[in-house]
Amino acid sequence: MLSIIGLLTILVIVALLISNKITPIVALVLVPIVGAFVAGFNFEEIGGFFNSGIESVMSVVIMFIFAILFFGIMQDVGLFDPLINKMIAISKGNIIAVAVGTVLIAAVAQLDGSGASTFLITIPALLPLYKRLKMNPYLLLLLIGTSASVMNMLPWAGPLGRTAAVLGMDVTELWRPLIKVQLIALVLLMGLAAILAVREKRLIAKRGLLNEEIYKEAQAPVEGAQDEASLKAASLRRPKLLWANALLAVAVIGVLVWGIVPAGFAFMIGVSLALPLNYPKMKDQMERIKDHAPNALLMAAIILAAGSFLGILNGTLMLDSIATDLVTILPAAIIPYLHIIIGFFGVPFDLLLSTDAYYFALFPIVEQVVTGFGVSSLSVAYAMIIGNIIGTFVSPFSPALWLALGLAGLEMGRHIRYSLPIMWGFSIVLVVISIFIGVI
Template identity: 60%
Template structure:
């Protein structure tokens, strides 16, 4: 009975999220509550489930709030603009160089872990360059999306934080073993960008535009691209003269995070305070900056807390354990020890049919419970599912940032999926297998 109710809850949440019939907050609060009542639990028991679930995700929610505020303020100051401008200048004259440079720019732009910001910074700046060289805008979105997905493993981005909340552990601690995978991923993205650039150059040559593709970007086009980068945000808030001070703050926060000198949430709190005081001494301006970025921060925190209620009910009620035990009796024994690997290898297709929240808050707990029963470490299951899925984030039509990217580039969503899907899935499979090879994913 508990298994049936638990599976029904998960399926209903996934269906509601995939088909857009309910927001993540509504789905992950209302459905588990109804499920708990059907299972015969009273209000006192549900209250205990809620408290246990919130305790699991509270630290992650706090980290997300202040990470989004911190990176939002740095974006306001124009901190990342000089790096992106330098890359645009360096990559203006050759199709292959532009493709590789796009990958590097995408990684830098996604240091804040926000997909929408990444596309807003990169696509308007690089699109004129792509048009000038007759390069496909579909290639632009694909490379930026792949680059952003590799950086999306950082603890203040969505996937790692969500999984850390489910496992009730520090996002930074969970992230450590992912660092080698990220480094490998960076090299692979640059290599793939190079290969795609060579392919694109051949395509342009076949069109009889080889001379145009080999020429440098005109000074007018270059200046227009640079202006596009500078135009992002409010000019009155830019603090280019404080870039070195902001660099010290940024690097300091990263060092504190990696060294775990302070809890992740507190690290971003301190970083936010320093960024506000250094860049905007005026109290009203400080409050305005916090207010400007609060909607994004609070929305993410609200989703995480809502997921906490779902996790508390499905775990503390015994539903998750019941699903795992019953699944073990049904699934072939040979599959159980490698179930997490199988799901990881199909992470990109899963991302096409499940939202990020459904994948990490509904599917992951089930797979983790099943594999844990046969001795697979929870973190190994987490890494398999993160690495397999994170690359698919920016090709899924269920991700709002992808629609933003498609709109900015002026391309068709369906055609983009056909153009990018197999490159993304193939990249994901290679990354998962390499993670197995270096021991990050174990059986």
């Protein structure tokens, strides 16, 4: 009975998340409470489960808030502008160089962990270049989305924070083994970009001017967005403080990788130094915080709600019960490899489940089942992260992707048809490589 209640609780949460009719916070808080009451637990016991769950995610919440603020400020002051402009200047006029440069530019832009800001930076800058060279704008979206997805394995991005919350571990510890996967993935992606660019050159030669209308349709929304964004951003830039901000960013990331202090504390110090360094007036400092606070607080609220959800499901022993019962149902030969199977199908799962549903509903069940057969929780986490994360920006559940489509004047259906097979294949290759190098 406990397994049935637990499964129904998770299914209802998944259905609500897929429906997009309520926020993840509402689903993650209310549904588990109802499930716990049905299972026979009282309010006092549920409160204890809540406290336990919140304690397990608090360090992740602090890290998220200050990491988003820190990298938001670094974007505001223009820390990454010279590098992006240099890449654009180097790649201009050569289709292969443009494609490879797109990967690198998107990787740099995604350092703040925000897909929305990545698309706002890269699409207005690169789409005119793609149009001039008659390159397919869907190739631009594919390369930016895949590169940003690789960088989304950073500890202050969403997937690792969610996974760390489920496992109750430090997100920086979870990230360190993924650094080599990210580096390998970026090298492979640059190679893939070159191959796709060669194919694109052939297609351009074949279609001639037939694709001209696509670019005319894409032109209108981009010009307005680019002008508006440029005017708003100009007053926030601090080019004279470029090296000071670069040293600060390197120091914060270095401390983070070194692990001598908690990640949240490192970013808290970084924000406290970055604000007065770039904006001496208190009013300007508060404006920067207010501008980035919505993203920071939204992610923090979701993680806290997830802590409540996981605390209740763990405290009521629903997850243990589901795992125990699944072991008796699934063929014994499959269970030890269930995380790898899920990893192989991670990208299609992104079309069916939101990020919250994947990491807060599916991952805990798989982790509970597979660890019973001697597989480590980290191995399960890495298989499901690496297998799924590449599909982040091909999913209709991604708000940032809708923003990208609007900026480029493109269609979701055509983007999925163009990008899904390539992204899925790339994801499977990464999972296989991760198995060979011992991450999974």
